[in-house]
Amino acid sequence: MTTELAKIPENEIKNRIYTLKQKMENNNIEAVFLTHKPDICYFSGTSQDCYLYINIDHDPVLFVKRYLPRARKESCIKNIFQIPSITHIPEKIINLHSNLPKTCGLTFDVVPVRDFYFYQKLFTSTCFIDCTPVVNDCKQIKSDHEIKQMKTAAKLSEKTFSYIQENIRPGISEMEFCGIYETFARKFGHSGTLLTRHYRAEGFPFHLLSGKNGGVAGAVDTPCCGIGTSISHPFGAGAKIIERNEPILIDFGTILNGYHMDETRMFVLGDMDQKAMDASKAALEILYTLLSQMKPGVTMGDIFEKAIKSAKNLGYEEQFLGLPGIKSNFIGHSIGMELVESPIISKGNKDILKPGMVFAVEPKFIFKNEFAAGIESVIQITKNSSCFLSTTPNKIFICK
Structure with a gap:
């Protein structure tokens, strides 16, 4: 891990802003005011405490509360201003552009209602509209730079799963072992906290479900939940002791240089029960079936239905994607600067796959x-x- 933090290239930021402005024009959005840190970072190159204002007819403006020297070093945005308070932003915009926009986009999916009303009081003559679809559309297609970053994250994920294979052992708790392999990943730059967009979602990298703990459903919108550490954190790894000859599912989220990788692999110490082995092999078969079907022009809903049909043909309709009555309605999600991005490969989704999209399936x-x-x-x-x-091998890891 280097002590020099990697910057997002200037041409990358410029291309993103150009794409955003095109989509703003197509949707009659005069300006956008970005307050969500991953969005700000995506379009400016910095995650300092700041706000990004982009008017379709002017250069972007970055308003920084703290810390201005780092923001100027990290971002290629030319117009960067220190502000003591967000309340100074409307006046700054008027000084720069003569007036406030008549309409301005906010990402309604992440802006709290209280903040919305506060912004409305600040921008007295502005009507705020939802620009979430426009911002999300910009992120759907990954650039060559982003693919390179995700490949680097994939290598760290592969290295971590290799470490897991070499160091997993019986007699320690799920959570203790999660701490061991997360520490390993942190040594190579894993940032620790996974970035999530939905306010009710929590991103955590320690999702180890051993034996019967894997058979416990719960609060997470995913087929596999786990016991967790307490009633306030009822998902993921828990206090259960890892044992020999039991199926162990490890779902590990990596974040490196701002980009995520999300992978799950099956492990066993010794010999896996045939029932669990057959199910693990069925999951591999479905994965490769979907890979063969995922190509530009195919609708995401069709991919979901192909997954359902494949599970049914293999004899696992009842167990696939969750317990009866609480099944997940998706088979994959976009991934990038946030762990779960739009679009989702979900039931009934009419969106089509496009070159450059990236999904965790x-x-x-x-x-x-x-x-x-x-x-x-x-x-x-x-x-x-x-x-x-x-780059992690798509296989069942058998550890003796």
């Missing part, structure tokens, strides 16, 4: 009070087909 099963089985790998949509961005 996760066929998983839960066998109630028995175990969980599955796999998750990251797939890139290419010009004519798709390929794995994940």
